[in-house]
Amino acid sequence: MSDDIMFNDLLHLTDEEIGSTKIRFIMHFSKSDPIYVFMNNPDELNTEWLLSRKKSNSGKDAEHLHKGENVIGLVRLPDDKDLWLFTCIKHISGPLDRPREDNGTDYYVGYEGEELAEYRKFYGRVILRYHKGKGQQGSIRWAEGLLDKIHVVKVLSDAYAGDEFPGYDCVSLSYAQLKTIWDKDKSSWKSTLSRQQGVYVITDTATGNLYVGSATGRNGIYQRWQDYISNGHGNDTGLIAIVKQHGLEYVQTHFRYTLLEHYDFTVPKDVVLTRESYWKEALDTRKHGYNGN
Numbered sequence: 001m002s003d004d005i006m007f008n009d010l011l012h013l014t015d016e017e018i019g020s021t022k023i024r025f026i027m028h029f030s031k032s033d034p035i036y037v038f039m040n041n042p043d044e045l046n047t048e049w050l051l052s053r054k055k056s057n058s059g060k061d062a063e064h065l066h067k068g069e070n071v072i073g074l075v076r077l078p079d080d081k082d083l084w085l086f087t088c089i090k091h092i093s094g095p096l097d098r099p100r101e102d103n104g105t106d107y108y109v110g111y112e113g114e115e116l117a118e119y120r121k122f123y124g125r126v127i128l129r130y131h132k133g134k135g136q137q138g139s140i141r142w143a144e145g146l147l148d149k150i151h152v153v154k155v156l157s158d159a160y161a162g163d164e165f166p167g168y169d170c171v172s173l174s175y176a177q178l179k180t181i182w183d184k185d186k187s188s189w190k191s192t193l194s195r196q197q198g199v200y201v202i203t204d205t206a207t208g209n210l211y212v213g214s215a216t217g218r219n220g221i222y223q224r225w226q227d228y229i230s231n232g233h234g235n236d237t238g239l240i241a242i243v244k245q246h247g248l249e250y251v252q253t254h255f256r257y258t259l260l261e262h263y264d265f266t267v268p269k270d271v272v273l274t275r276e277s278y279w280k281e282a283l284d285t286r287k288h289g290y291n292g293n
Helices: 007-011 015-019 034-040 042-049 117-122 175-183 187-193 220-231 237-246 248-254 269-282
Strands: 021-026 052-054 070-076 083-095 107-109 111-115 126-129 140-142 151-155 172-174 197-204 210-215 255-263
Touching: 007 117, 007 126, 007 151, 015 021, 021 083, 034 042, 034 070, 034 083, 034 175, 042 070, 042 083, 042 107, 083 117, 172 175, 175 220, 175 248, 175 255, 187 220, 197 220, 197 269, 210 220, 210 269, 220 255, 237 248, 248 255, 255 269
Parallel strands: 021 070
Antiparallel strands: 021 140, 052 107, 070 083, 083 111, 083 126, 126 151, 172 255, 197 210, 197 255
């Protein structure tokens, strides 16, 4: 007999309840990564994503959730495609009409749902393991026959807030990840990066262009990267042009921030700047990137 704890060992859904319950696997299908949407605003994920409905060109949108059903939200965690975070269970009271005004996306909130409060203590705290294979099509599936395949990995003491600082050699963050860490004021990141100067590279994942920069001021790398969160360009000339041309949303969607080298504050500033110049030359970012000098 297995000692594994399965998902329904926590939920205690009856056979009848399982028969009217679906699971929505919430994955990256728009400009935002859903796990970071949840970390910033759980209600947004549990409404705009969990209850989303795709627009059809025919005007008759498919209805995957129906009145009287329950839907469980599981959002995929970064770095391991088999790990999921339990975000909510909602009871569907009916479909909603497509809004007349275009919201600029292929999806809209297509169902009216009420949160089941008795499970609230688990929302955002239960990490699960389930392998969703390539042949398992669809993000919404019936819970029957599936709940007994979803393993409980851990129950967190507090709602999921992202990973702790992974070490200097593993710092590579999307804009969404960067903003979430800074907004949450995660102490392990702040205390570590505030004590270090460094050289970093910003990657435009849409074009492959790079920007090499350095952080030598007070509060080091932490403060320098905070500048990018506020306006997208950190007052760097080459990046200002990108924001002016494409807008801040372009940066939020396509920019990635990676630490190349780090130094404590006993190292002279000139040494850090020399290393910054080295990386600009090595990566040719003056000719084929966003560095102007």
